[in-house]
Amino acid sequence: xxxxxxxxxxxxxxxxxxxxxxxxxxxxxxxxxxxxxxxxxxxxxxxxxxxxxxxxxxxxxxxxxxxxxxxxxxxxxxxxxxxxxxxxxxxxxxxxxxxxxxxxxxxxxxxxxxx
Amino acid sequence: xxxxxxxxxxxxxxxxxxxxxxxxxxxxxxxxxxxxxxxxxxxxxxxxxxxxxxxxxxxxxxxxxxxxxxxxxxxxxxxxxxxxxxxxxxxxxxxxxxxxxxxxxxxxxxxx
Numbered sequence: 001x002x003x004x005x006x007x008x009x010x011x012x013x014x015x016x017x018x019x020x021x022x023x024x025x026x027x028x029x030x031x032x033x034x035x036x037x038x039x040x041x042x043x044x045x046x047x048x049x050x051x052x053x054x055x056x057x058x059x060x061x062x063x064x065x066x067x068x069x070x071x072x073x074x075x076x077x078x079x080x081x082x083x084x085x086x087x088x089x090x091x092x093x094x095x096x097x098x099x100x101x102x103x104x105x106x107x108x109x110x111x112x113x114x115x
Numbered sequence: 116x117x118x119x120x121x122x123x124x125x126x127x128x129x130x131x132x133x134x135x136x137x138x139x140x141x142x143x144x145x146x147x148x149x150x151x152x153x154x155x156x157x158x159x160x161x162x163x164x165x166x167x168x169x170x171x172x173x174x175x176x177x178x179x180x181x182x183x184x185x186x187x188x189x190x191x192x193x194x195x196x197x198x199x200x201x202x203x204x205x206x207x208x209x210x211x212x213x214x215x216x217x218x219x220x221x222x223x224x225x226x227x
Contacts, residue, residue: 032214043119043205043218044158087157091214099165101146101209102173103216105157 004088009110012078020073020109022088027068030093034103035062035073037084044087044105047073083113117141121206121219128196128226136191136222138206144217146209147189151175151202152221158205164189196226 005023012018024033034049048055048062050071055062061074075082087108091100122137140147148163150173160173164183178200180192193200206219 034214036216041221043207043221044216045218046215049214099163099171100211100214101148101207101216102160102163104160105150107155107157 004090004106006086006088006106006109008107009112011112011114012075012082014080014113014115015077018075018078018082018111018113020075020086020088020111021070022072023070024088024090025069027090028092031090032093033062033064033068033071034089034091035060036087036089036103036105037082038087038108039081039084047086049091078111078113080113080115083111085110119206119208119217119219121204121222123222124220125223126225128193128224130197130226132196133192133194134196135193136204136206136224138189138191138219139187140189140206140208140217141187142208142210142217143186144208144210145186146211147183148173148207148209149179149181149189149191150205150207151200152205153202161191161204193224196224198226200224201226 035047036044038044050062063072085108089103119140145166149161150158152158159175162181164170170181204222207216209216
């Protein structure tokens with residue numbers, strides 16, 4: 001399975017934009033890029049995902065490099081509630097047999113938000 | 116919306132005891148799974164199921180059993196608890212249409 005590399009931790013100020021990077025140099029053409037986050041003492045929650053084009057939703061934006069070897073999760077205005085561990089995960093569309101839900105979670109990036 | 120519900124939220128066991136962590140989802144998802152998370156670590160896949168009557172092993176299956184008799188329920192059984200199984204356990208279900216994995220709130224297990 002293709003792996004991802006993320007910084008261990010990042011800091012941000014409240015109400016400022018945050019750019020969380022992820023490297024996935026061995027990504028295959030059928031890998032989706034997913035982002036999840038885990039708030040303290042909670043289960044992970046879905047944030048966003050994409051394949052080739054940049055994606056936006058109410059929580060965040062996902063910018064994908066043209067060669068797809070890296071991506072950036074963008075939180076446009078960080079709030080204290082955004083303090084969490086953010087996971088960048090690859091999901092292979094070609095994992096047939098129903099195993100597409102087998103997401104591999106690394107250690108992620110711990111985001112701290114200062115008031 | 117209930118989503119994925121796990122019980123119990125907290126449990127303390129003695130070494131050698133057995134117990135079952137319950138997981139239920141009301142989204143009619145075929146795929147369900149169990150992860151464990153140890154301090155400072157990412158989540159590791161224990162077992163998963165792609166539908167009723169079908170289960171398979173994940174990365175760390177030893178010491179755990181699962182069964183899937185209905186679409187809604189996916190219990191995780193510890194047959195003989197060991198201190199190494201002290202962890203937080205998360206159940207999840209997967210929406211194949213949206214590609215989204217939904218997690219429960221977790222079950223914190225301590226084995227003395």
